[in-house]
Amino acid sequence: MDIETLVQRNKDDLAVLEQCLGYRFTDLRLLQKALIHSSFAFEQAQIDKNNEILEFLGDAVLDLVIGHTLCKRFPEMREGELTRLRSSLVNETHLATMARNLKLGDFLCLGKGEDASNGRNKSSILSCAYEAVIGAILEDSDYPTVAVIVNKFFVPDMAGKKEELLMADAKSRLQEALQEKFNEAPSYRIDEEEGPSHQKIFTVSVLFREEALGSGTGSSKKEAEQRAAATTLDSLDDVIGKFSS
Structure with a gap:
C-alpha cells in the first residue's frame, strides 16, 4: 500500500x-x-x-x-x-x-x-x-x-x-559554590524523624563550619537534604558574605 x-x-x-x-x-x-x-x-x-x-x-x-x-x-x-x-x-x-x-x-x-x-x-x-x-x-x-x-x-x-x-541538583550546586569559595564542603544533619516507618518525614539541616545554614523536610533523607540545600541556595550571597568576613 x-x-x-x-x-x-x-x-x-x-x-x-x-x-x-x-x-x-x-x-x-x-x-x-x-x-x-x-x-x-x-x-x-x-x-x-x-x-x-x-x-x-x-x-x-x-x-x-x-x-x-x-x-x-x-x-x-x-x-x-x-x-x-x-x-x-x-x-x-x-x-x-x-x-x-x-x-x-x-x-x-x-x-x-x-x-x-x-x-x-x-x-x-x-x-x-x-x-x-x-x-x-x-x-x-x-x-x-x-x-x-x-x-x-x-x-x-x-x-x-x-x-x-x-x-x-541543589546539593551539587551548593557544594560546588562553597568549595569554590572556601575549599570546604557542607555537611548534613538529621534533626528529626516523624511518623511510622513506612511514612517517615525527615527534617535535615545543612551545616557549614558547624553552623546551620538552612533546613528542609522530605519523605526521605535525600529529599530533605535537597530541600535544605535549595533553601540555603536562596540566600547563598548572604552565606558567602558571612563566612568571608
Missing part, C-alpha cells in the same frame, strides 16, 4: 491530527509518512517507506529549538544545567507524554504483531513518532514555523522542569 493510498484512506483522521497540532500540511504525505512504523512498512514490503528519517530530522529540530528557547528564557543558567534541562524535555518519557496528549497512538500505522502487543502505547514508539511528526512539519514548512509549534507545546513545561532540575 503506497503513501497516496494511505492518505486517501486516512484523510479524515489526518485532518483531526492536523487540528490537534495546530498546523495544516501542504503535503499530507509527509504527515502520513511520519505515522508509519517500520513494522507496518515491512509487512507492506516497503521497508524504506517508514518514519525513521523524519524521526532523525525531528530529533535534531527539537534539540535546536528547545535549546535556543532555554538559552533565551533562562540566561542565568550554566551550560551543564541547560543541557540537563533540555534532556529532561526531549527524553523518551516526556516525548511519549506529549504524544499521548495528542492521542498520537490512535493515528499510527503499525504491523499486526506490534499492534497486538500494545504498540500504540509503547513509549519508545510514541516518542519516535512524535519526533517524526515534528520532522514532517519542518519538511512541509520552514524553521520559524516549526519553532513556533514546538514552543507552543514545550514552553508550558519549561519552568516546572527547571524547578525539578534545580531541586534535584
